[in-house]
Amino acid sequence: MPHVTFIHGIANKPPADDLLAIWRRTLAEAAEPLPLGDLGVTSSLVYWADLMYEMPDMDLAAHEGVLENTPQAIDAGGGAELPVAANERERKFIAAMRARLTSMSDAEIDAAAASHAPAPAGTGGAGALERVPLPWFLKKPLMSVLLRDVHHYLFDIEFGPPGKAPVRIQQRIRKRFVEALAAPGITGPHVVVSHSMGTVIAYDCLKRVAACPKVDGLITIGSPLGLDEIQDQMQPGWSRDDGFPKERVSDRWFNLFDRLDPVCGFDPSLENDYRRGGQRAVLDQAVGNTGAWRHSASKYLRQPGFVQALRSLLKV
Amino acid sequence: MGVDLDALRERTEQAIARVRGAGSQAELGQARELVLELRNARLYPELLRLAEAISRREPGNARNRRLYAQALIEQGCVTVAIDVLKPLASRLPRTDPEQAEAAGLLGRAYKQIFFDAGDKTADAAREALKQAIAIYRKPFEKDAANTWHGVNLLALLARARRLGLRVAPELEPARVAKDVIARLEAVAPEARDEWHLPTLAEASLGLNDWSAVEAALKGYVADEKAQAFMIASTLRQFTQVWDIEAVDERGRALADILRARLLQVSGGQIELTPKSLQRARAQGEPPAGQLEAVLGQLGSKTWKWWKIGLDRAASVCSVRTKVGDRMGTGWLVRAGSLNLAPADGLLVVTNFHVVNAQGAHNGITPESAEVVFEAADANKTYAIQEIVWSSPPDRHDCTVLRLAEPVAGIQPLPLGKALPLVDATAHVYLIGHPGGRDLAFSMQDNALLDHEGPPNGKPAIEGVCRVHYRAPTEGGSSGSPVFNAALWEVIALHHSGGKLGMPRLNGQEGTYAANEGIWVQSIVAAMAAG
Numbered sequence: 001m002p003h004v005t006f007i008h009g010i011a012n013k014p015p016a017d018d019l020l021a022i023w024r025r026t027l028a029e030a031a032e033p034l035p036l037g038d039l040g041v042t043s044s045l046v047y048w049a050d051l052m053y054e055m056p057d058m059d060l061a062a063h064e065g066v067l068e069n070t071p072q073a074i075d076a077g078g079g080a081e082l083p084v085a086a087n088e089r090e091r092k093f094i095a096a097m098r099a100r101l102t103s104m105s106d107a108e109i110d111a112a113a114a115s116h117a118p119a120p121a122g123t124g125g126a127g128a129l130e131r132v133p134l135p136w137f138l139k140k141p142l143m144s145v146l147l148r149d150v151h152h153y154l155f156d157i158e159f160g161p162p163g164k165a166p167v168r169i170q171q172r173i174r175k176r177f178v179e180a181l182a183a184p185g186i187t188g189p190h191v192v193v194s195h196s197m198g199t200v201i202a203y204d205c206l207k208r209v210a211a212c213p214k215v216d217g218l219i220t221i222g223s224p225l226g227l228d229e230i231q232d233q234m235q236p237g238w239s240r241d242d243g244f245p246k247e248r249v250s251d252r253w254f255n256l257f258d259r260l261d262p263v264c265g266f267d268p269s270l271e272n273d274y275r276r277g278g279q280r281a282v283l284d285q286a287v288g289n290t291g292a293w294r295h296s297a298s299k300y301l302r303q304p305g306f307v308q309a310l311r312s313l314l315k316v
Numbered sequence: 317m318g319v320d321l322d323a324l325r326e327r328t329e330q331a332i333a334r335v336r337g338a339g340s341q342a343e344l345g346q347a348r349e350l351v352l353e354l355r356n357a358r359l360y361p362e363l364l365r366l367a368e369a370i371s372r373r374e375p376g377n378a379r380n381r382r383l384y385a386q387a388l389i390e391q392g393c394v395t396v397a398i399d400v401l402k403p404l405a406s407r408l409p410r411t412d413p414e415q416a417e418a419a420g421l422l423g424r425a426y427k428q429i430f431f432d433a434g435d436k437t438a439d440a441a442r443e444a445l446k447q448a449i450a451i452y453r454k455p456f457e458k459d460a461a462n463t464w465h466g467v468n469l470l471a472l473l474a475r476a477r478r479l480g481l482r483v484a485p486e487l488e489p490a491r492v493a494k495d496v497i498a499r500l501e502a503v504a505p506e507a508r509d510e511w512h513l514p515t516l517a518e519a520s521l522g523l524n525d526w527s528a529v530e531a532a533l534k535g536y537v538a539d540e541k542a543q544a545f546m547i548a549s550t551l552r553q554f555t556q557v558w559d560i561e562a563v564d565e566r567g568r569a570l571a572d573i574l575r576a577r578l579l580q581v582s583g584g585q586i587e588l589t590p591k592s593l594q595r596a597r598a599q600g601e602p603p604a605g606q607l608e609a610v611l612g613q614l615g616s617k618t619w620k621w622w623k624i625g626l627d628r629a630a631s632v633c634s635v636r637t638k639v640g641d642r643m644g645t646g647w648l649v650r651a652g653s654l655n656l657a658p659a660d661g662l663l664v665v666t667n668f669h670v671v672n673a674q675g676a677h678n679g680i681t682p683e684s685a686e687v688v689f690e691a692a693d694a695n696k697t698y699a700i701q702e703i704v705w706s707s708p709p710d711r712h713d714c715t716v717l718r719l720a721e722p723v724a725g726i727q728p729l730p731l732g733k734a735l736p737l738v739d740a741t742a743h744v745y746l747i748g749h750p751g752g753r754d755l756a757f758s759m760q761d762n763a764l765l766d767h768e769g770p771p772n773g774k775p776a777i778e779g780v781c782r783v784h785y786r787a788p789t790e791g792g793s794s795g796s797p798v799f800n801a802a803l804w805e806v807i808a809l810h811h812s813g814g815k816l817g818m819p820r821l822n823g824q825e826g827t828y829a830a831n832e833g834i835w836v837q838s839i840v841a842a843m844a845a846g
Contacts, residue, residue: 001734001770028802033802035801037736038736038805039734039803040735040769041737042771187771
């Protein structure tokens with residue numbers, strides 16, 4: 001029977017069961033409803049927020065994709081510190097990613113965040129975050145969370161939040177992903193739905209981890225996989241001409257993005273960067289989320305384009 | 317999830333046995349509390365038996381007598397309830413809270429007599445209305461904190477004025493409404509009980525202040541944890557007492573919004589006459605902002621879902637004898653959905669035990685049967701041309717009928733490909749013509765209990781996949797379609813149940829109260845296999 005494996009993105013999240021319930025409910029309540037339970041579609045969630053954060057976020061309402069008034073509501077909860085580079089390679093990566101997000105200095109960001117003044121909409125700065133019409137006291141923690149979570153995964157940092165033993169982040173998350181895909185009882189069609197940093201993890205595993213099981217379809221939403229900095233870290237394995245994870249994805253790969261989603265940055269389209277045998281294979285689709293915060297998973301899940309893509313992969 | 321009705325019924329049986337026997341005082345005390353639980357679960361037949369047993373041991377127990385009387389009203393024995401309540405209200409001291417409760421219930425009994433009356437201007441109806449007003453008036457005038465009595469007084473006065481009945485001419489409904497609202501607003505927020513908002517909504521109706529009505533409703537109707545009984549109570553009060561659907565478009569739309577929401581919440585159930593179903597289907601989107609005002613951001617989606625459900629109900633037919641006795645329910649399906657030709661032909665599905673070639677199992681033969689799509693045209697009957705396929709009650713309990721003439725203007729029901737996953741939140745909907753209430757469509761939410769389908773099901777009968785679900789009140793009607801919750805696709809053919817003693821599925825020990833249906837795709841597969 002059809003199965004969906006979800007994987008979440010950056011920042012702290014509600015407990016795994018609650019997050020899965022929120023996403024399932026979001027789909028069931030979409031304008032074009034996709035009630036997975038009614039359709040006999042089982043689902044599971046690859047949860048990794050517990051590796052990065054001390055306690056789950058209990059403000060469940062913040063994750064429904066309606067509010068935009070707290071760090072939690074804009075994927076910035078958890079209180080991460082900016083990562084510290086251990087070597088030149090990491091330093092370059094962090095600097096490049098930071099430059100993608102903003103051209104402001106740390107001091108300018110601190111000053112803007114302290115004033116609590118709303119950032120003017122569409123100021124057209126050099127970074128993706130500058131296009132987001134939210135105040136800097138919200139955007140500053142977002143930047144920290146984004147850079148920290150991405151860095152720790154890609155560089156397999158040994159890390160543990162307060163009260164938890166440190167683990168190698170990439171190895172542990174990869175293990176969870178592989179085990180989730182291999183869970184007993186899953187038949188098909190099996191589709192991976194990934195959001196944000198989860199798209200990087202899903203791609204990394206499906207393309208580069210030999211033990212990873214095969215799936216039928218892949219959907220990425222709000223993905224930073226178009227960024228050169230991320231693609232550089234997907235080597236060996238990734239190449240522009242053969243980036244499609246054909247080894248483990250037998251059906252289609254849909255990629256949904258909002259042009260004002262700062263995590264996709266200025267490279268939201270993936271079809272040119274993840275070709276199959278030199279041919280374009282990823283099905284890019286631009287969508288228009290609402291509000292100031294366009295990266296919200298719930299907003300993507302409500303998109304008719306998403307529902308249609310998932311339905312077609314699940315064949316329901 | 318709701319109350320475990322099986323467990324409650326079982327505890328009731330045990331309690332009755334103990335109270336009738338040599339039950340201790342402690343056991344008697346437990347039985348008294350159980351009466352309240354039965355009232356809250358609306359298990360009135362069980363309540364009557366237990367309250368009777370307690371009354372024999374404790375004839376002076378006022379609360380027990382009052383709850384006994386309430387159950388009598390709910391069961392339609394209103395005049396008997398009045399005979400119980402009158403002496404109770406007069407013998408209790410005014411300081412006893414049960415006195416006000418008994419008096420209020422007496423008012424409710426008279427109110428019911430008035431609303432049950434076909435001719436509201438008949439002497440008996442007017443007298444009942446007069447009695448009800450007099451009864452509600454006393455406690456409210458004595459202490460305006462009795463807002464429940466006040467709002468009932470208001471509703472009855474307003475109705476009486478609209479009907480042109482001269483009852484309590486010295487009372488001004490708008491004045492009563494303002495008094496009730498003032499009293500409600502004086503209650504500290506932390507001291508407000510669950511009936512605060514419903515009472516406020518109703519009192520605001522008395523001032524024709526629709527915005528205030530909708531704002532109060534939103535507080536409990538749009539809530540994620542909205543309770544079916546609260547919405548049902550408001551709907552009953554608004555439609556039966558206030559008759560808001562007769563007032564204007566906004567009133568009609570509001571009643572439909574409440575119905576839509578009631579059906580959506582766990583344990584919800586609504587009944588519609590064919591005429592009211594037709595009217596609801598024709599009802600356009602509520603006036604701008606009203607949906608959102610009552611239901612918040614989910615309003616538009618709820619409305620859309622409700623309208624699809626109404627359209628599905630129009631495809632449900634009554635299966636009856638040619639002299640008009642209703643035998644069960646059927647529903648229209650496209651032949652292609654059953655892999656039959658011609659694919660665009662329309663067929664009717666019902667139970668074998670409703671129609672079969674021999675008239676066996678208390679069913680009728682196709683020659684003596686006819687079907688009526690009552691929501692489309694209650695006067696149009698369709699004879700049966702032939703039985704296309706059938707499977708006996710111990711297998712699929714299904715008969716597929718071809719009608720003697722084509723059906724026009726009614727859409728066939730879509731079939732779901734899969735069964736819903738069984739989890740604590742899963743539920744399904746039944747639409748059918750329940751027995752005992754003529755010409756009524758019942759749309760009811762059922763908790764999905766178990767099924768023999770994928771991924772974990774183990775069908776006990778090869779090729780037959782059973783589905784179990786439980787209604788909050790009663791079983792469904794034979795032959796009803798069972799729908800998945802969000803999409804209104806048919807997933808099963810209802811064929812039996814609603815009672816205790818249904819063996820559990822998938823090799824599990826024991827029995828429970830459950831409805832049973834057969835997965836439509838196992839029927840489709842059986843048809844394909846010949």
